Amino acid sequence: MKKIEAIIKPFKLDEVKEALAREGVRGMTIAEVKGFGRQRGHTELYRGAEYVVDFLPKIKIEVLVGDDQAGAVAAVIEKAARTGRIGDGKIFVTPVEEVVRIRTGERGEEAV
C-alpha cells in the first residue's frame, strides 16, 4: 500500500479530483494548507508599501492506493495539476504499513 500526498494549486482541485475518480480512486482526504517552495512566497503592495506573503495557500490531497496502482495515480495527479508555471506543487509517495477500516475492522489492501 502506498500513500500519495500531493500539494497542488487550489484551483486545480476539481480537475485532480475528477481525474482520480476516472482512475478508479474511491476516496481521498484534502486539507487547505499554506507553504512555500523555491519561489519563497511573493510580495504584495498595500497603500504603497510592500509586504511579503511567505506562505501561499495550497491544497494537500492524500490518497491511499494499492502498490500496483501507485505509479498510475501519481501520474494522473501530475498531469491534472500541472500548469507549467512556478508553484504547481509536489507529489510524495510513501509506503504504508497498515490500513484499518474502523467500521468493519478490515485490515491491509481490503481496507484501502
Place this chain on the structure above:
Amino acid sequence: MKTKELWVRVLALVLPVSIGLLATAAAAQETAPVLPRQAADAIASHKVALDTMWTLVTAFLVFFMNLGFAMVESGFCRAKNTVNILAKNYIVFAVSSVAFLLTGFGLMFADGNGFVGTHGIWFVGGPDNSPAMGDAYRGVYGSISWTGVPLWAKFFFQLVFAGTAATIVSGAVAERIKFRSFFLFSFLMVGLIYPIGGHWIWGGGWLSKLGMLDFAGSTVVHSIGGWAALAGAMLLGPRIGKYTKDGRPVGIPGHSMTSATLGVFVLWFGWFGFNPGSTMAADWASIAHIATTTNTAAATASISALLTAWALLGKPDLGMTLNGGLAGLVAITAPCAFVSVPAAFLIGLIAGVLVVLAVLFFDRVKIDDPVGAISVHLVNGMWGTLALGLFANPEICPAAAAAKPGLFLGGGVQQLLPQIVGVAAMGLFVFPASALGWLVLKATVGLRVSPEEEYEGLDVGEHGNHAYPDFQPVAVYATSGSGPGPGRPREATVAGMVEFEKAR
C-alpha cells in the same frame, strides 16, 4: 355600484372642507389690515422651526460619521486590534459629549478675549436669549448669534463637530496606544485644546478678527485633529514590524477592506450634514450649492487619488482611493460656501494627489499612521484652508460670512494672507499643546503597550477578548519584509517573535 358609493363619500368629505376653506379665505380678506404683523410673526417662527430642523438633522448626519470613522479605522487595522479600535471610536463620542458640555462649548463660543471664552463655561450655563439674532441677542454666546436657532441646537451641532476632531486622533495612534491614554487624551482634546483653537476662528477670536475664514472646519476640526494625531503618532513611534532593518516601510494590510469602504461611504454621506449644515439655517440657495461643491470635490479627489496611486504604484490601490475621497471632503470643508463648483472640482483634484503623496511621505519619514489620518485631515485641512484664499468668490452664497476675492479671482493676497496665518497659528498652538498632553500621559499612565501585547493584539491585552472569537484569522504574511530565512525564529512563540522583531 361600489365606485359610485365611493365617489359620494369623497364628495361628502371634500365639499364641506372646500366651503370651509373659501369661508376662511373670505374672512381673511376682511381682516386684511392686521395680517402683515401676524404673517411676519408666523414666517419668523417658521424660519426658526425650519432652521432648527435643518441644523439638527444635519447634526444627526454628522453624528453618524462616528460610525464611518469606526469602520474605516477598524478595517485598515489588523483583526487582532479590532475591539480596541472600536472601543476607542465608540467611547470618544461619549467623552466628547461630556467634555464639550462641561467646558468645551463655553470656552469656544462664549464672550471673552481673543484667545478663549471666559463667560458661562460650566455646563453651557451663561445667559442666552436664542433664537434672537444679531442686535436682538442678549447673552454671552454672541459669537454664534448669527444663527436663529435655540441654544441647544447650536450646542448639539457644535458638539458633533468637536467629536469629529477628537475621533480623528484614534486612527493615527492605532494598534499600539494604551486605551487609557487615548481615553484621557480625548477629555483634554475636547475639553480644552479644540475649544481654544476653535475660539480663535469660530468664537470671535483673533483669527476671525483678522478675516480668516473656515466655513465648516478644514482647520478648526480637521487640522486640529490632525495636529494632535501627528504629535501622538510621532511620540508613539511606528508599530513593530512597520520598518525593515534598513528602514524600508513594510505594508501591514488592514483586515477588512469591506469595513473600510463601508466607513468611507458613511463619512461621505455624513459630510452632507457637515458642510451644508454649517449654514445652521435652511438657506435654500447656500445649502444646495454647498452640497454640490462638497460632492464634487469628493468625486474628483477619489478619481485623482486613484489615478495617482495607479501611476506611482502600478495598481489602483483601494486604500489610497478611499483616503482620496476623504481628502477631497476635508479640503472642500473650509471653502465649500465661498467657491464655485468648478473651483471645488479643482480643489478636490489636487487633494487626491496630495493625499497619496502624503501617505508615501509619512511612511518614508517613519511617522506610522495606519489609516492615513494625518495625510487626510492635517495635510488636506491645510490645503482646503489655503484653497479658500485662492478661489474665494464673494458672489457665491452671499448669506455666508463675506469672503474677499481669492488670489485667482484678482483679489491678491487679501484673503490668502489670513488663511496662511490661520494655518500656521493652529499648528503652532495645537502641535505643542497636544504633544505636552501626550508627554504628561506618557509620564503618568504610559503611552504605549508592551511589545508582547502589541504582538498578541490589543484586543486581548487591553480589553480581554477577541473581535472574532470563532474566526480568528492568522496572519500569513511576514512583517519582516524579508521572506523566510535563517533569521526567522524556528518556533512562532510570542516571546520568540518579540525577540526577533526587536533584533531587527
